[in-house]
Every structure is written in structure tokens, then in C-alpha cells.
Amino acid sequence: MTEQFSLSEFLDASALFHPEAEKDKKGQVIRYSNEDYLVGIPSRDELVMRNDEGSTSILKDEIANHRDIPFMPVNIEEAKEYINKTPHYILRLYGYLVNGQKAVVAITSIKVFFDIRVPNNASIPKFWSKIKGILATGKDSSGKTVNMNLIRMECIKAYPIREYHAEKKPYLRIVAPNKDIRFTALDIISSYNLKVDPECKIETVSDDTGTYYRKVAREYRIPLSGWRLISNYRYNFSAPYYAKSQHCPHVFYV
Structure with a gap:
């Protein structure tokens, strides 16, 4: 006759992970704060050196000759870098090179924006004056305002998303130095739309309010995975960044 055991008896955690001989022993809890490598455990650079087989030397030669470098991103960081005391949006991709070393690719000069459709038969200068007034005097849901000295306007033409249009329509492109100012401006427009009649609402596009890097990756065709x-x-021309992340010896600005 086959004996039957309950699942709780079979999966006895104390029996599995704490044998009788180990019960009285004390272990050491190691907490990794991501600030330094763990003592006694090889670092990535040490593992790279053990299995290098000349790949690092080849990589250095490729970089010195400014050739294309294979890179595989595994993590993403949205950040700001100050230019003339103004924080500008920058996207950092963290990953690995062919020899296994860590690297970061810092993507600069990213245009942070959303678009506003110009109503049919409206004067672009007059409509821009209206939008500028709304942004200059409005507040977002948390009471923040927009510094209009940091906002730039461009005129573009594009096909509207809704309905069929044989010709492109004019849009105002609202350009901000970083995503925080962009989100504040978008929120002010949304608050304005809640107060006016439907026919007076301002139509916005390219107005993603989620994680902005997805919009950047889509528009700039930036691959976020794979080689x-x-x-x-x-x-490596930016010494301050290398000082910040000593475990990421390669920095590429594009």
C-alpha cells in the first residue's frame, strides 16, 4: 500500500533548508547596495580579464580609430544634464560591449515636445499668441507654472490622426528642454480644455504622458534591446560622468 503525504509535509522548509547539523550555525547576511563590488566575489572586470582572449585590446583599437562599436543595452535611465544652468533631457542606455565590459551610451540633443493642431482658417501668429497666454498664466494640477523663456515654438505640417485628410495641416510644436516642463505644459492645456466648450478645446498630439523614453525610442528609432x-x-570626454560611475568605464555620447 502506498503511503500518502500532504503537500505541507513533503515541502517541509525546515527540513529542506535547515538540516539538523546546520541548525546551530550562524550565517552572515550580505546586503548589496550597488555602491561597490562585494568583497571576495569577482567583479565583472576581473571576469573579463580572465576570459579576455584579446577582445579588450581589439576593442580599444576600434575605439581609438572611431569605428562602430557593438553594444547591447540592458537598462535605461532618463536624466538631466545642465547646459547654461538649464536642465536638459538626456537618455542613458546601460549595457555591455563585446568583451563583456559595462558601457553607457548617453543620447543628447533629444527634442522634447508635443504638438498642437492649428484650427482651420486660424491665423498661426494669433493662435500662437493664444497658446502662449494660456501657458504663461496657467497652472497644472499641482500648481506648477511654465517658464516661457524655456519654451520654443516651431511650425510644422502633418497629417491629422483622426479622419482622412488629403493635405497636411499646420501644427504648433511646443519644444521644452526637459520632460518635466513638457508635462507641466501639457497638464495646463488639459486643465484649460476642461473649462471650455468642446468646440473650443485645444487638440494635442505627440502628447504621451507615460514614460517619455518610449516616445523618444519610437521617434529616433533607438533600439532598446539586442546588439x-x-x-x-x-x-569618454565627460570626466564628471566617469567619476560618478566607476564601474562603467566606457561612456559614448551620441
Whole structure:
């Protein structure tokens, strides 16, 4: 006759993970704060050196000759870098090079914006004056305002998303230095739309309010996974960034 056991008896955690001989022993809890490598455990650079087989030397030569460098991103960071005391949006991709070393690709000069459709038969200068007034005097849901000295306007033409249109229509592109100012401006427009009649509402597009890097990746065709080539880059020219992340020896600005 086959004996039957309950699942709780079979999966006895104390029996599995704490044998009788180990019960009185004390272990050491190791907490990793991501600030430094764990003592006694090889770092990534040490593992790279053990299995290098000349790949690091080849990589250095490729970088010195400014050739395209294979890179695989595994993590993303949205950040700000100050230019003339103004925080500008920057996207950092963290990943690995072919020899296994860590690297970061810092993507700069990203245009942060949303678009507003110009109503049919409306004067673009007059409509821009209206939008500028709304942004200059409005507040977002948390009471923040927009510094209009940091806002730039461009005129573009594009096909509207809704309905069929044989010709492109005019839009105002509202350009901000970073995503925080962009979100504040968008929120002010949304608050305005809640107060006016439907026919007076302002139509916005390219107005994603979620994680902005997805919009950037889509518009700039930036691959966020898999092996790709880094080209047209500046290498390790920013000393402050390298001082910030000593475990990421390669920095490419594109």
C-alpha cells in the first residue's frame, strides 16, 4: 500500500533548508547596495580579464580609430544634464560591449515636445499668441507654472490622426528642454480644455504622458534591446560622468 503525504509535509522548509547539523550555525547576511563590488566575489572586470582572449585590446583599437562599436543595452535611465544652468533631457542606455565590459551610451540633443493642431482658417501668429497666454498664466494640477523663456515654438505640417485628410495641416510644436516642463505644459492645456466648450478645446498630439523614453525610442528609432552598433560618438570626454560611475568605464555620447 502506498503511503500518502500532504503537500505541507513533503515541502517541509525546515527540513529542506535547515538540516539538523546546520541548525546551530550562524550565517552572515550580505546586503548589496550597488555602491561597490562585494568583497571576495569577482567583479565583472576581473571576469573579463580572465576570459579576455584579446577582445579588450581589439576593442580599444576600434575605439581609438572611431569605428562602430557593438553594444547591447540592458537598462535605461532618463536624466538631466545642465547646459547654461538649464536642465536638459538626456537618455542613458546601460549595457555591455563585446568583451563583456559595462558601457553607457548617453543620447543628447533629444527634442522634447508635443504638438498642437492649428484650427482651420486660424491665423498661426494669433493662435500662437493664444497658446502662449494660456501657458504663461496657467497652472497644472499641482500648481506648477511654465517658464516661457524655456519654451520654443516651431511650425510644422502633418497629417491629422483622426479622419482622412488629403493635405497636411499646420501644427504648433511646443519644444521644452526637459520632460518635466513638457508635462507641466501639457497638464495646463488639459486643465484649460476642461473649462471650455468642446468646440473650443485645444487638440494635442505627440502628447504621451507615460514614460517619455518610449516616445523618444519610437521617434529616433533607438533600439532598446539586442546588439546594435554605436556610431558617430564622442568617447569618454565627460570626466564628471566617469567619476560618478566607476564601474562603467566606457561612456559614448551620441
